[in-house]
Amino acid sequence: MNTHGLIYADRQLIEAMAADATLRQLAGVAALPGIVGPALAMPDAHQGYGFPIGGVAAFDPDQGVVSPGGVGYDINCGVRLLRSRLGADDLSAGQLTRLADDLAAGVPAGVGRGSQVQLSDKDMDQVLARGAAWAVAQGYGDTGDLEFCEAGGALSPADPQAISPRARQRGRGQLGSLGAGNHFVELARVEHIYNQAAADAFGLTAGGLVVWIHSGSRGLGHQVCDDFLRRLAKDKEAVHPPERQLVAAPAGSSIGRQYVAAMGAAANFAFANRQLLTHRVRETMFRSLAASPRDLGLGLIYDIAHNIAKLEEHITPEAGEKRRVWVHRKGATRSLGPQHPEVPSRYSAIGLPVLLPGDMGTASYVLAGTTIAEAETFGSAAHGAGRRLSRKAAKKQAAGRDLAAELAQAGVVVRSHSRGTLAEEMPAAYKDVAQVARVMDAAGIARLVARTVPLVVIKG
């Protein structure tokens, strides 16, 4: 190892990490060349492809690497949160059911499912280069949305030409679609406020209705990851660690630059995707409730990327030097404290919103970023509950059960395109998100702001 690992967890969470390959994978990350500061594991960390999900690592731009396994297959998988002017309890059961039906009909979802938008090659170039800004320019959303997206909703560098024809083809009909797996649209009620000043700044009120949107770069990002893993596996320039899935490219090498440019373009596809989904959700809700945008609100609180590598400037942990580093956040969220220049001015006294979606039957958390995270974790925090059961084990446990009925009984209206997805995503498949939130608050890498509970969930 070139550095040590640093894990944020309580006893139970670290025992779960010890029971799978998380710690071995973290040691593999710590052995990569040019790593700066420790190899970090957030409290939701679990084993992933080569590099733990919930892992964070920073690399020197000259001596270090970029790694597709350190970003993940779903490039710029991420989460958005919308506030509303509605009280959740003002909606009748009938209105909620109708919203569930209308959103299920209006939001394209499911494996391989496409969108209503068919992109020309020229449009696709613009999506890949400009991300959410392209979507807003096309009328999908408000100009104001961009201020509340990480990186303004577009990564740079991003080169449309670095994307393979196959990746482009897979993405062509998928912009504005949810996908499957853990992706969702959720209407939720703000159940508890922990920090009133932060909640006020974020526009969250107790009892208020909010909307969570979780999606990524669909088949396009998946293909980009696959393309570069294959190319790196047979590239002499590449770094080939004993854990073969952790193959990496020197950040300054030709293939490293190509990966970064392709990853940025795929990330932009994901930003545009969430922007189109947002537009579709707003339109559907306005129509379903026969309400005006003025009455409903649905302004964007924030859009975070939780599968990404970015060249960022940080004061390095322990050494305390100001350096530009390639920060890999794989299943990890950015956490920046008050007054940081990348925090929108509306939130500058509070810190960046840290969005922590839980499972579809329990709760999700909104937290605020901290200067402690800036100092210790390259400005990073956890991204969710973390899996307790593999997809396969979850399906086995769900056999013979009617999960939609169980969730309805618990007050959550679920619409899913696939029974399999519902089984893989059942609440018992996830660890306790409250535990993850508590660890972050106790360690100071993010501060609790609010808890929301699900009312309506749309799944792939």
Next chain:
DNA sequence: ATGTCC
């Protein structure tokens, strides 16, 4: 996560 194997 994923046209769940080109």
